[in-house]
Amino acid sequence: MATVRLWTDDDVAADARCKAVFDDIRATRKSDFVNNFWRALANQPDLLEQTWARVKKVMIEPGTLDPLTKELIYIAVSTMNSCTYCTHSHTAAARAKGLTEEQYAEFLAVVSMAAHTNSLANALQIPVDNEFLA
Amino acid sequence: MATVRLWTDDDVAADARCKAVFDDIRATRKSDFVNNFWRALANQPDLLEQTWARVKKVMIEPGTLDPLTKELIYIAVSTMNSCTYCTHSHTAAARAKGLTEEQYAEFLAVVSMAAHTNSLANALQIPVDNEFLA
Amino acid sequence: MATVRLWTDDDVAADARCKAVFDDIRATRKSDFVNNFWRALANQPDLLEQTWARVKKVMIEPGTLDPLTKELIYIAVSTMNSCTYCTHSHTAAARAKGLTEEQYAEFLAVVSMAAHTNSLANALQIPVDNEFLA
Amino acid sequence: MATVRLWTDDDVAADARCKAVFDDIRATRKSDFVNNFWRALANQPDLLEQTWARVKKVMIEPGTLDPLTKELIYIAVSTMNSCTYCTHSHTAAARAKGLTEEQYAEFLAVVSMAAHTNSLANALQIPVDNEFLA
Amino acid sequence: MATVRLWTDDDVAADARCKAVFDDIRATRKSDFVNNFWRALANQPDLLEQTWARVKKVMIEPGTLDPLTKELIYIAVSTMNSCTYCTHSHTAAARAKGLTEEQYAEFLAVVSMAAHTNSLANALQIPVDNEFLA
Amino acid sequence: MATVRLWTDDDVAADARCKAVFDDIRATRKSDFVNNFWRALANQPDLLEQTWARVKKVMIEPGTLDPLTKELIYIAVSTMNSCTYCTHSHTAAARAKGLTEEQYAEFLAVVSMAAHTNSLANALQIPVDNEFLA
Known part of the structure; x- marks a missing residue:
């Protein structure tokens, strides 16, 4: 409610x-x-x-990112914000835009991989390589 | 350190x-x-x-999502987790995979739009529509 | 439960x-x-x-911040922590302390604006200006 | 950088x-x-x-919330998003708008109190009282 | 759903x-x-x-951390990610592994203490002591 | 600063x-x-x-959880809150209380495992089993 x-x-x-x-x-x-x-x-x-x-x-x-890619980015953000409403609504939107089960599986693999490495990088407080700052 | x-x-x-x-x-x-x-x-x-x-x-x-899309999802998750290391490393990776300034601008627009609506949906505790659960 | x-x-x-x-x-x-x-x-x-x-x-x-301001700060924190319970209980408390619809609308505008700019500052890893550290 | x-x-x-x-x-x-x-x-x-x-x-x-209250809400959101940039810039803005040490101390007390109770409500998964949903 | x-x-x-x-x-x-x-x-x-x-x-x-300690770490992470599912499932798992009410109370005290001090350290942007980096 | x-x-x-x-x-x-x-x-x-x-x-x-377990719970919370200060200070505290490299490796494995499954449970919006609510 x-x-x-x-x-x-x-x-x-x-x-x-x-x-x-x-x-x-x-x-x-x-x-x-x-x-x-x-x-x-x-x-x-x-x-x-x-x-x-x-x-x-x-x-x-219309822009340079295709509509489905934008929805996947949206779901990724919503998932990390624990936003039940936006996770549901944008997963539905992604499906309406043609998201396949294979793509969804890969999306979930990337999101969970990122959550995994984020927690390690934050726990270990790894300094950013100079190569990434150039 | x-x-x-x-x-x-x-x-x-x-x-x-x-x-x-x-x-x-x-x-x-x-x-x-x-x-x-x-x-x-x-x-x-x-x-x-x-x-x-x-x-x-x-x-x-190789999979069904292209490598650049996967990097964008990765940066979205890393941004929401405030992971400085992964945000830098995967933004660099996305650039190495051809991310253009236009695509980056659109990516940032989607991420900030999602953060905006997530905060509203969570503040207002909006119930999920039955249509999204079907 | x-x-x-x-x-x-x-x-x-x-x-x-x-x-x-x-x-x-x-x-x-x-x-x-x-x-x-x-x-x-x-x-x-x-x-x-x-x-x-x-x-x-x-x-x-009693203190130097008025009770309603304290409730708004409380709801802002609870929203960002995706805390359903505290968002509901402190929104009810704010209403009991006189929160008007206009104030609530402005509160939501500030929260969603902050969520928007936070995501941009974190994605872009913007360095803090020296002027803010003085 | x-x-x-x-x-x-x-x-x-x-x-x-x-x-x-x-x-x-x-x-x-x-x-x-x-x-x-x-x-x-x-x-x-x-x-x-x-x-x-x-x-x-x-x-x-101008609106119905005073400028300092808006800054405090902004800092609260930025703190919970671990946004270094926005925390610094809006704390500076709040000071420029007259934030006193007493008000800042009370603000910090409310933010940390909310973070404390949010973690308990989320850990305990406390159901929202019907009274708050009316 | x-x-x-x-x-x-x-x-x-x-x-x-x-x-x-x-x-x-x-x-x-x-x-x-x-x-x-x-x-x-x-x-x-x-x-x-x-x-x-x-x-x-x-x-x-089997490892060097006992199974109950691992469950408590798991619940702590799940609570901070506002993950309703994992909070419930791992609290149940911790109970199955012998979590007592006294231990649970202490766990909650530590989690809420950490959430409290995290919010203060992030709000105040406290620099890390050199002693911790040695 | x-x-x-x-x-x-x-x-x-x-x-x-x-x-x-x-x-x-x-x-x-x-x-x-x-x-x-x-x-x-x-x-x-x-x-x-x-x-x-x-x-x-x-x-x-003294309580029923040993001091090292409490520090690990503290670091887990601090990591998920992206709190640089508390992550550093409590990792140092855990080391001072005897944390071994093997224990730290297991701790990191649990934290990153939890972050991984949390993101999946939140993305998939998995309903809590009745068995966990009993």
């Missing part, structure tokens, strides 16, 4: 700023489904507008 | 298990440079052998 | 050390409600006594 | 987008000093523009 | 690689119960084999 | 509350060396007194 009310479609319809964002989410994603993240942010219109504008630009507009 | 001694090439030459790993690192990477991470792990031969075997398999053997 | 038993009021009544702490929690807060955190700590009387004494001193005794 | 080049004032002067942001930072802060964070972000103009626009709005424009 | 299917015993029986691992888990632990962690990893046979081989070597083979 | 001044012995000698704590640290540890952590906390006498009283009770008074 969230610390804030999750806005229903009726709530959103009654608020012009929120309605504009929800309309754009639906149009951009070509889907009527709007997930709870946005229904929670609707309580804070400024944060809602800013966050959606940024998600749209970073995750949806 | 590390919590353990960093092994020199002379130290390594005098220890058969460590020498075998260092030889394989050099042969696999086609480079004489062996970074401090391995020189620190040399104090724990079992961990050295196991970690190198795993890094070789996960990061170097 | 906790890893330990949550003590009922009957359990507490039968243990003098726990009863003294629970009595003081109720008297200090002027409320009969004692939340699960203390019911879990009741299994470890030393930790119960020490933690309550500290919470009372730090969060309840 | 950063993973990217830190832009000098000469570098910035030669790039219209970066120059516009740096000019606005100087004008807004009424100071010629521009810290390394922005000199690192100058390599990614989109991120530079977006981040500065957001910092300006969230941290500088 | 997991992001992957949890394999039933029938699923496992139909896959030679997974069956070999599950058989070894049961034989090693002298118990028919196989917990969800392995049922989730069964989707990624390489990760399943590698992780089980490592867990068996690190956590089960 | 710390965000606060590190108190010299002369500074401490001029403040009765700080002097009492420093005297007790020296008497308890039977050593004239007082590390920077306490010299930083000296700026906040209440925090200094409370933290030392707790460290003395938790880490120094």
Whole structure:
């Protein structure tokens, strides 16, 4: 249960700023489904507008990294932040963008390998090689 | 300064298990440079052998994710774990594998976007949509 | 479900050390409600006594930071530690101390802004300016 | 040492987008000093523009939380993310905004208290009270 | 609900690689119960084999640290990573290995003490004494 | 460089509350060396007194966990919090209490194993088995 009310479609319809964002989410994603993240942010219109504008630009507009790679980076960050919500939502998004079981297995192998070596490097306080600073 | 001694090439030459790993690192990477991470792990031969075997398999053997994507996932995890060593070493590795400034900028945009939304989802304790659990 | 038993009021009544702490929690807060955190700590009387004494001193005794500011700092830490329990309990506490929707929205904007810039500073390993060390 | 080049004032002067942001930072802060964070972000103009626009709005424009409270929340997040850069820069900012030693001591008491109880709540996996979810 | 299917015993029986691992888990632990962690990893046979081989070597083979100490270290890491699953499973494992209430109370006191001082050292950015680097 | 001044012995000698704590640290540890952590906390006498009283009770008074086990738990927490200061100081403390290279190697193996499985359990969002909740 969230610390804030999750806005229903009726709530959103009654608020012009929120309605504009929800309309754009639906149009951009070509889907009527709007997930709870946005229904929670609707309580804070400024944060809602800013966050959606940024998600749209970073995750949806074409760039030099392909959309699936971006989702994998997103899941990696969300996993390390122990963010249940974002781990679920972006794993679903990665699947919708074609993530195969083989790719997911490799992703998990990289994430767990990094977590393993990070803990060693931090425990041992290994100094960075000059070669990496050049 | 590390919590353990960093092994020199002379130290390594005098220890058969460590020498075998260092030889394989050099042969696999086609480079004489062996970074401090391995020189620190040399104090724990079992961990050295196991970690190198795993890094070789996960990061170097061909798979379905391309090598640059794997490095980006690695940097994302290392950044969230505040691991200075691994952030530097894998950013250098990503550059060696062709990371462009445009790709790096997009990577940073995704990481910081994820950190932003993770903090909101965790602060608001947003429940996962049933649609993501299907 | 906790890893330990949550003590009922009957359990507490039968243990003098726990009863003294629970009595003081109720008297200090002027409320009969004692939340699960203390019911879990009741299994470890030393930790119960020490933690309550500290919470009372730090969060309840008057100081130079106002009570609401202290709650916001508490929620910020709890969010970054992905602590579901403390995020919920201290958001409720902040509301009880008068947190408005506008203040909560600004709090969330600051937290997510900090998470955003933290991830960039850690990814880029930006050196601290001398001006900040003076 | 950063993973990217830190832009000098000469570098910035030669790039219209970066120059516009740096000019606005100087004008807004009424100071010629521009810290390394922005000199690192100058390599990614989109991120530079977006981040500065957001910092300006969230941290500088007047709102319902006072500027010092916002800095304390920022330091709390940065501390939990082990972000050396942001901890130093925002502690300096808090001091510039009038943070007293008494307030700093109370801030540290709250942060360490929260870290203490977060670790207990997470270790004990304490279920959230229904009272907090109402 | 997991992001992957949890394999039933029938699923496992139909896959030679997974069956070999599950058989070894049961034989090693002298118990028919196989917990969800392995049922989730069964989707990624390489990760399943590698992780089980490592867990068996690190956590089960005799060494110089006693089994209960290893479980306490495991819970400490899992708590700081906010890993609900591993906190529960390794607290149960520690109890099965004889953890007493007194030991658990002391463990919690150390973990929360460390979390407290970590947050202070990171907030204050205290430089490491030369004496610790010798 | 710390965000606060590190108190010299002369500074401490001029403040009765700080002097009492420093005297007790020296008497308890039977050593004239007082590390920077306490010299930083000296700026906040209440925090200094409370933290030392707790460290003395938790880490120094005899209990049911042996002193070396407590140090290993402390290092595990400090590593996961990326606390450079506490990782160094408590690794030094563990060595002073007799930590052998074999024990340290096993400790590192457990910590990195836990970090590995934590990341998998969090990425896969594996539900806790009922058997662990009983």
